[in-house]
Amino acid sequence: xxxxxxxxxxxxxxxxxxxxIGMLAMFxxxxxxxxxxxxxxxxxxxxxxxxxxxLVVAIAxxxxxxxxxxxxxxxxxxxxxxxxxxxxxxxxxxSLMCTILFILISWKGFEYAYSLQISGEKGGSxxxxxxxxxxxxxxxxxxxxxxxxxxxxxxxxxKR
Amino acid sequence: xxxxxxxxxxxxxxxxFFIIRMPIAFSMAFVGFLGFSFVSSFKTGLSVLPRxxxxxxxxxxxxxxxxxxxxxxxxxxxGLGTRLYEAAYKILGPIRGGLAIASIFACxxxxxxxxxxxxxxxxxxxxxxxxxxxxxxDDTLSTGCIASAGTLGILIPPSVIFxxxxxxxxxxxxxxxxxxxxxxxxxxxxxxxxxYLMCLKNPSYGPKGPKSSLKEMVWALVKVVDVLLLxxxxxxxxxxxxxxxxxxxxxxxxxxxxxxxxxRELSWKIFIDNTIEALRTSCMILTIIxxxxxxxxxxxxxxxxxxxxxxxxxxxxxxxxxMFIIIAxxxxxxxxxxxxxxxxxxxxxxxxxxxxxxxxPIWFGVIIVLVTCMGVITPPVxxxxxxxxxxxxxxxxxxxxxxxxxxxxxxxxxxxxxxxVPSLTLILPNLVM
Numbered sequence: 001x002x003x004x005x006x007x008x009x010x011x012x013x014x015x016x017x018x019x020x021i022g023m024l025a026m027f028x029x030x031x032x033x034x035x036x037x038x039x040x041x042x043x044x045x046x047x048x049x050x051x052x053x054x055l056v057v058a059i060a061x062x063x064x065x066x067x068x069x070x071x072x073x074x075x076x077x078x079x080x081x082x083x084x085x086x087x088x089x090x091x092x093x094x095s096l097m098c099t100i101l102f103i104l105i106s107w108k109g110f111e112y113a114y115s116l117q118i119s120g121e122k123g124g125s126x127x128x129x130x131x132x133x134x135x136x137x138x139x140x141x142x143x144x145x146x147x148x149x150x151x152x153x154x155x156x157x158x159k160r
Numbered sequence: 161x162x163x164x165x166x167x168x169x170x171x172x173x174x175x176x177f178f179i180i181r182m183p184i185a186f187s188m189a190f191v192g193f194l195g196f197s198f199v200s201s202f203k204t205g206l207s208v209l210p211r212x213x214x215x216x217x218x219x220x221x222x223x224x225x226x227x228x229x230x231x232x233x234x235x236x237x238x239g240l241g242t243r244l245y246e247a248a249y250k251i252l253g254p255i256r257g258g259l260a261i262a263s264i265f266a267c268x269x270x271x272x273x274x275x276x277x278x279x280x281x282x283x284x285x286x287x288x289x290x291x292x293x294x295x296x297x298d299d300t301l302s303t304g305c306i307a308s309a310g311t312l313g314i315l316i317p318p319s320v321i322f323x324x325x326x327x328x329x330x331x332x333x334x335x336x337x338x339x340x341x342x343x344x345x346x347x348x349x350x351x352x353x354x355x356y357l358m359c360l361k362n363p364s365y366g367p368k369g370p371k372s373s374l375k376e377m378v379w380a381l382v383k384v385v386d387v388l389l390l391x392x393x394x395x396x397x398x399x400x401x402x403x404x405x406x407x408x409x410x411x412x413x414x415x416x417x418x419x420x421x422x423x424r425e426l427s428w429k430i431f432i433d434n435t436i437e438a439l440r441t442s443c444m445i446l447t448i449i450x451x452x453x454x455x456x457x458x459x460x461x462x463x464x465x466x467x468x469x470x471x472x473x474x475x476x477x478x479x480x481x482x483m484f485i486i487i488a489x490x491x492x493x494x495x496x497x498x499x500x501x502x503x504x505x506x507x508x509x510x511x512x513x514x515x516x517x518x519x520x521p522i523w524f525g526v527i528i529v530l531v532t533c534m535g536v537i538t539p540p541v542x543x544x545x546x547x548x549x550x551x552x553x554x555x556x557x558x559x560x561x562x563x564x565x566x567x568x569x570x571x572x573x574x575x576x577x578x579x580x581v582p583s584l585t586l587i588l589p590n591l592v593m
Contacts, residue, residue, distance in 0.1 A: 020432070023230070023442070026227070027414075030407060033407065049220075051223050051406060052218040058439060058442070059226075059443050062443040063447055071444045073501060075497065075541075093180070098183070101193070109213075137210065137213065
């Protein structure tokens with residue numbers, strides 16, 4: 001279990017760094033566009049699409065590590081008032097629901113990305129293909145799935 | 161079962177998921193998917209799930225949110241908060257309760273470069289609470305004051321809440337931003353009045369601070385000119401159409417970064433750390449937005465907004481009463497759910513009702529933000545109070561919650577004033593745009 005946790009955490013951290021690259025890419029593309037458009041009257045071609053694609057690269061890979069840090073909002077104080085037995089029973093249920101959700105997003109995400117790849121859909125002005133970014137979204141669900149599997153296993157172990 | 165009944169059931173189930181501690185974003189996506197599958201077909205529900213999330217996460221208009229968050233984090237690391245506090249402290253410190261009043265205005269000024277209430281409370285809390293402790297200020301006053309004044313961060317532009325509201329309702333971000341200035345200044349004055357009255361009643365709450373010479377005051381003000389410049393460039397550029405919201409946020413982030421570099425406050429490590437922190441905050445907000453869009457699609461499919469709109473339209477009660485009910489929903493909801501998911505969840509449902517009653521969407525945006533301000537300091541969620549508790553670890557949580565009440569009253573009075581005198585909110589947007 002510890003090995004699995006270390007692996008999932010490491011993978012999630014790696015994905016978060018991809019997110020940092022996406023965030024910095026957004027910032028730099030935005031800056032180049034602003035300076036280009038306002039100072040040199042030459043905006044970055046396809047800036048809107050570049051920024052939009054960089055947004056998915058920034059956000060989707062950062063979801064998993066946010067779960068380890070507890071940054072994703074949940075309402076804690078109501079469950080805290082529940083009897084212990086109910087709390088213990090609810091934990092694996094919630095983790096399982098989240099696992100199912102992300103398996104579905106990932107599975108259908110890969111299908112969606114593949115359909116974009118086959119159709120060869122590209123950004124109108126940047127001519128950047130959509131599919132790699134849809135693949136990034138689908139791939140980013142993997143560490144999230146692993147996190148929730150880990151959570152489910154941990155909560156079942158705690159139950160015993 | 162009619163689609164509207166399924167929609168209502170969906171709302172109940174999503175609340176149950178919130179209660180059992182499922183992450184808010186994932187609850188909305190999961191129920192949205194289930195509901196969509198129920199109303200249309202399982203196959204359609206499955207295909208909507210990744211498509212909707214992908215479309216939201218590749219939307220240019222929401223890219224403004226991470227840019228403004230980045231600006232706030234870079235502004236913090238550039239030490240802008242410290243200089244703002246010092247300037248306010250030099251000018252207002254010598255009066256009774258002056259340090260607390262200085263903190264309120266420093267929060268208002270920091271709110272002009274940072275769009276988050278928690279970031280504003282955290283930044284000013286780290287500076288002001290130790291200073292107030294040093295001068296013998298009562299803990300109830302000092303902690304309650306900073307937790308509450310932090311809310312000015314979301315009222316005075318730029319504001320993450322205004323960005324989300326503008327994105328969801330397709331209102332002008334520039335208009336929304338500028339509409340928060342007058343209520344923000346009024347709220348800062350009301351909060352200062354609350355401090356003054358508290359100290360008048362109980363002088364030991366906030367003793368006078370040391371006096372500064374005129375030269376010191378002027379010098380402290382000169383040191384914050386860069387903050388003013390940054391605000392003018394970002395908000396002015398946005399208002400006059402020189403920048404799109406995303407460009408304004410990016411320019412602001414770059415400006416804060418340059419100030420930090422020139423003043424030698426930034427290092428490579430601080431830059432990377434703040435970028436990561438900005439990414440984590442952005443990820444939390446944008447995940448909620450993306451997942452909520454799945455739920456929103458289900459609500460639209462179940463015809464909930466239109467059914468609710470026509471139901472409210474058929475009620476024989478005055479419009480202002482309906483408006484008070486809506487505000488009450490936000491007040492009660494805000495006490496239990498964090499501000500951002502509450503707004504994302506409710507705006508698609510309640511906004512059409514507000515518009516159909518003829519209320520100004522910009523004015524409603526300000527009211528929503530003001531009500532949100534109450535939500536971030538009231539128990540049990542009161543996120544700002546927990547932020548301050550993290551700084552003032554020796555002060556009991558109950559004491560901080562007790563301390564927010566005079567300031568909560570100030571927010572309530574400001575909200576009532578804005579409801580009955582909407583021109584206070586709309587004067588600047590009408591004047592400038």
